[in-house]
Amino acid sequence: MELKPTPPQDAKKRYLKKKKSHVSKKTIYNYDTALKRFLEFLDKRGIKDMNNVDSDEIVRFESWRLDSVKPITCRNDMRTVSNFIQFCETIQAVPVGLHELVVPTKVSEDEEICEDILTKQEANDILAHLGKYEYASNRHVITLILWKTGMRIGGLRALDLKDVDKSRPALEIRHRPETGTPLKRKQKGQRDVLLNWETSDVIEDYINDTRPNVKDDNGREPLLASRYGRLAETTIQKNIYTATRPCTYNGGKCPFGEDTDSCEALAFDQANKCPGSVSPHALRRGYVTAARNAGQPKDVTGERVNMGGKVLEKHYDHGSYDEKAERRSEYLREI
Structure with a gap:
């Protein structure tokens, strides 16, 4: 087969265009980021x-990539490159079979499992602080829902006012890609998540007293909103980074020895630079671990957070050996 001259940028554009038909915007962003690095390397060469x-x-x-990132990140990049090379084979830009020679970076099991987690005690302290000083604010409601439900931020951002069922109470998570809020697992991510009454009351107070009366660009009424419309994922992330800085909820003390009057992480846009702040996904891990420690069955927890049992057990349940032993104790029989 004769190869066709193909500039790397052109191949990348065609690849991403093909992928857009069946993957989420977040996934496209991840592909684009990985391939930018690959094309940067090709240009250097x-x-x-x-x-x-x-x-x-x-x-x-x-x-070259391993010189600047962790093996787990490099492995993800190599998987994207392999898929990209396979696409390039179909357009006769590279020899058929080249993708089979792309070997994903080897990582240890410890490297594969992220340890970033918010503990139950930390969550309780943060929510107590927000409930006292920022009651029913965007930050309070964002943190509360993520901690109490373990949902992804894509699901949180997708919620509309009509998805809040006050009678049960519950949040109804729905896949609406045509109006800008796809779920990671599409229709498989759709579900109703029950709430306790205390959490429901905070959400209702937010709707009645704090939430601006706005619609998004698609004419929908988002649950989480600013005066500009539906909150962006980056805004949700920044609120979590801000809420989880230790000095925010522990009385202003920095456990890392920084001056709390001049620390750069005090700025809203820089809160992620605090070594004690965590990402929204850390709340998801924390919820799963706390739920399992409380005796909630694995399948119930998995269905609530929309996650398979193997993934839950390997990547999200961070219970200690002692905690896991305690979970098993009630099922043990003397034999």
Whole structure:
């Protein structure tokens, strides 16, 4: 088969366009980010045509990437590159079978499992602080819902006012890609999540007293809103980074020895620079661990957070050996 001259940027554009038909915007963003690094490497190597990409160059890329990122990040990048190379085979830009020579970066089991987690005690302290000083604010409601339900931020952002069922009470998570709020697992991510009455009361107070009366660009009424419309995922993330800085909820003391009057992480846009702040996903891990420690069955927890049992057990349940032993104790029989 004769190869067709193909500039790397052109191949990347065609690849992403094909992917857009069946993956989420977040996934496209991740693909785009990984391929930017790959194309940056090819440019440094003076490669202007995908025809000149071979297995040796791909191995060189892996080595170059490992100089600046963790193995787990490199592994994810290599998987994207492998898929991209396979697409390039279909447009006759690289030899058929080249993608089979792309070997994902090896990582240890410890590296594969992220340890970033918010503990139950930390969550209780944060929510107590927010309930006292920022009651029914966006930050309070964001943190409360994520902690009490373990949902993804994509699901949280997708909620509309009509998705709040006050009678049960519950939140109804729905996949609406045509109006800008797809769920990661699409229709499989749809579910109703029951709330306790205390959480429901805070949400109702937010709706009645705090939430601006706005619609988004698609004419929908988002639950979480600013005066500009539906909150962006980045805004949700920044609120969590801010809420989880230790000095925010522990009386202003920095456990890392920083001056709390001049620390750069005090700014809303820089809160993620605090070594004690965590991402929204840490609340998801924390919820799963706390729920399992409280005796909530694995399948119930998995269905509530929309997650398979194997993924839950390996990546999200961070219970200690002692906690896991205690969970099993009630089922043990003397034999």
